[in-house]
Amino acid sequence: MEIKSRDFKKNASDALADATLQKALKNVEAGFIGKRQASVDALPEFEDLRDLGRDIKTHALKHLDVYLEDYEKKVTASGGHVHWAETAQDACEIVRDICHSVGARTMTKGKSMISEEMQLNAFLEADGMEVTETDLGEYIIQLRGEHPSHIIAPAVHVTKDQVEADFRRAHTNLDPNRNLDDPVTLLGEAREVLREKYFAADVGITGANFLVAESGSSVIVTNEGNGDLTQTLSRVHIVLASIEKVIPTLNDLDVFLRLLARSATGQEQSVYTTLSTGPRRTEDPDGPEEYHVVLLDNGRSEMLGTDFEEMLRCIRCGACINHCPVYHAVGGHAYGWVYPGPMGSVLTPSLVGVDKAGHLPNASTLCGRCESVCPMRIPLPKMLRHWREREYERHLNPTPQRWGLKGWAYFARRPKLYHRTMRIGMRVMKYLAPQTALMRRLPAAGGWTKHREFPAPEGKTFQQMWAEREAERGQTKGDAA
Amino acid sequence: MSERHDNSAAKSAILGKIRRSLASVSEGADPNRNEARQEVQERLASRPKGIVPKRAQVGHYEKVAMFMDYAERVSSTTARIGSYDDLPGAITQYLREHNLPQAIVMGEDPRLKAVNWRTEPQLERTIGPSDGTDLVGVNHAMGGVAETGTAVLASGPDNPTTINFLPENHIIVLDANDIAGDYESIHDQLRDMSGVAHMPRALNMITGPSRSGDIEQKIMLGAHGPRAVHVIVIG
Structure with missing residues (x-):
């Protein structure tokens, strides 16, 4: 998606003046913080699990090249294909070529943040493909022509009344006088509409929460079941994963499974955790005939060995976003790219350049709530400060601010x-x-x-x-x- | 496969960048990564277990009770019966109580096949995957995890994956002896004597009926998967 992080100040002002958005944002604090705390309190081992999760990811990153090679071997042995993509553009072309190779015209998609990074939908639609998002939140924002404003709750900025209006506008074959007052009827309507899409789809795309080197499995963790229908009912399953998703073993996966849902939604476990290994077997009555994994780098390999390496531990739970007072005030779109909140303010400059995203590391009070809830113990405030230093070193911040800092430094040293x-x-x-x-x-x-x-x-x-x-x-x- | 994309060149480029980045922080780094390879092989072979919550480390009786308790907390319903002989009756009773037709779709699981279904002659059984028209699907789980009330199902002709997701009502049959405390124990069952994991195409760990919080963060059941999950524990 187009990078609009430079407009953060204007975006933030607009967001603060947007009454509908402000109403919707109230749901973030109410919907996530208390639930996370309750589920964490119910597991005495949670803090120790955070330490362990951090250590496993650190180990995996230090041996990333080797784990990726081992993972690829296992995928190939199970009949799947691994495709390596240096850039978002390469990854788009790989997906398009797979689609062409099977003559695909329609595609369903489970939730994938890196597909947003790739601008995959626009790329495939320009190629004549019909792409349907199947996660309820993603479906809503696809109808609205928007991008996700949150990494696990993509439509958190939308109110129920807006969803109703969108459904009436999009589902024109249904009775215009139908009653949609109850949100459950909206859910039911989306369920019916999307059911047909799963069966019609040639290709199903999902993301991956983890890739397991031991078994060559890709893992998705979801609540709706759309990712599973997407990958089970399509002829071809394509997994989009960034390179840092690989973890060593199934036992390591279990550590992350105890951390992810609790940190994200405050559930003890998400409804569906699915490990996929290769395509349909000879004796299988269902499942995809082809299984592809696209491994995307897009700048991550260059974060290793830098001050920002620790960001690659992120498991995309959204806890830092849910606890961020700046996010509560302005929502996700103000950040101007794929990843909002504290994790986005660190990751976006790493992936697109601090020259394009310099406002983001400054959009923080450094209150530290993000680090205090991060299951991977990523020192987000420290890294935001690193970005501010880089910005200053590269003379990217405005002159009055530089003079002010210089002036302050003069006194602070005396x-x-x-x-x-x-x-x-x-x-x-x-x-x-x-x-x-x-x-x-x-x-x-x-x-x-x-x-x-x-x-x-x-x-x-x-x-x-x-x-x-x-x-x-x-x-x-x-x-x- | 693609003319434009050279996969092995892209692979070398990415792995090369990773190695250069990692080498920048370690003195005298070995370009062949022999030491790293050995460390990885050791870790993959030893597969250290992480932290298993205390609550999962209890006796069989407590595990079964905990499994059912946690399953109900996430809006599944549960029933416990003495043996497979009671299964047809337990299913027809559930269908009656929920005003559902006496018809199910199920796979070829030998444990389900061996059941004497003639005790409930009105129950119509279709064998095979679901095509999306079935109201009720029945699958046999390979195991259960007590710490979160999670049922674990393996794909294949015995228990087709489509049955887990397409019918509005999902009945999961689970042998009480297959209920473990933790996830690790279930994953252990997938490994052979030499420790190699043999994965089914899909391993589904299911914790309650499908749900979504995507409209104003209020949880609603029955998103894209089953609206109701009923777990029948045997033994």
Whole structure:
């Protein structure tokens, strides 16, 4: 999808003024945070599992080349094909060529974030293919001509009333006077419409949550069952996976299965965890005749050995997004590319360049909630700071900001001067706000005071007050003795 | 397969980039990756088990009870019967209680084949995969996982995958002796004596009926797969 991360500031302002979006975003906090906590509390081993999951992924990444080769051998032995794609464009062409080789015209798709990275739907549609998204959320946004605003809840920005309007517009063969008040009727309608698509599809595409080197299996973890119908009923199953998805063994998979659903939706386990290994066997009465895996690099191999290697541990649970106050305020589309929230703010500059995505690492308060819930213990705030450093080094941020930082650095390196200046500053600010405890205007901080008042300093710096408090405590102690 | 895409060149390019990136952080890295290969082979052979939750490490009786408890928590229904002889009656009873026709689709699983179905002559059985018109499908699970109430089903003629997903009502038959505490035990059953995993084409780990939260994050049952899952535990 086209990269619009440069417009983050404008996108964010628009999002804050969008009442429908704000209503929909309320569901993020309500729908995810409490449920995650409850499921985590119910498993005493959860924190230890996080450590173990981190260590397994770290090991897999350090041996990524070897695991990928072993994985490929197993897939080939089970009758499947592995295709290697350096870029998103290559991956699109590989999928198109597979489709051509079997004369495919129609395709169903389970949820896949890297297909968004590849802009696969647009590519295939331009080639004359009919592509249908089958995950309910993905189907809704496909009807709306939008992109996912969340990696596990793609239509979280859409309200029920909007879905109803979209269905009435798209499903013109149904009775226009039908009652769609209950969301369950919307679900039922999508179920009926998509059932026909599964049976008609020549090719079914799914993503992969994991690739298991031990067995050559691709694994999808879902709740709806659309991914399974997509891959079972099509003649050809194509798995899209990025290279960092490979893990060593089935026992390792079990570690991740205990972390993923709890971190994502707060379920103890997702409804369907499916391990697929090769195409239909001779004796099988169902399943796809061909099984292909497209392994996409698209910049990931170059993240290894850098400050951003740890990002490749990400298992795409969405917990960091669900807990991010910035995401709660502006939603996913403001981030301007495929991956929103904290994980997106780290990953997007890695994959598309910090010159195109420099606003994203700055769209964070560095509050640390993301890291505190990440099942892979990815130090997201640290990596956001790394991106800010890169941005500064490459002179990508605006001149006033650079001057401001330089000015601050000058004082910060001279503690005595810093304290003296701060003391004067505090007195001045107190003088500027003599009557109330809040300031309506503040020079050079219009962005703050335009929306809220600034708490006025009380005339002393923190250091001064701390010193006074310590002195007082010393006094009291002395008295008691 | 493709004229435009040279697969082995792309593979070499990607693996080369990975090796260069990894070598940039390790001194005197071996381009043949012999040490890395050995470490990987050792890890694949030893397959260390991770952390198995304490709650999964209990006796047989508790495992069966836990399996049924967790299955019900995720909106499955459960029943427990003494032997395979009681299975036809348990199925017809479920169908009656849910106003469903006395008709099922099922595979060729020998344990289900051996059942004396004549005790319920009104029950119509179709053998084979589902074509999407069946209201009720019956499959035999290869095992159950107590820690989350998960049933594990292997694809093949015995238990076709389509039966897991197409009929609105899915009845899963499970032998109580096949209920394990944890996922690892089930995966162990797929390995032969020398430790090699023999995977069915599809291994479906199923935890409750299909659901979606994609409209305003409110969970609704019956998305694309079954609206109802009923697990009959035998023994």
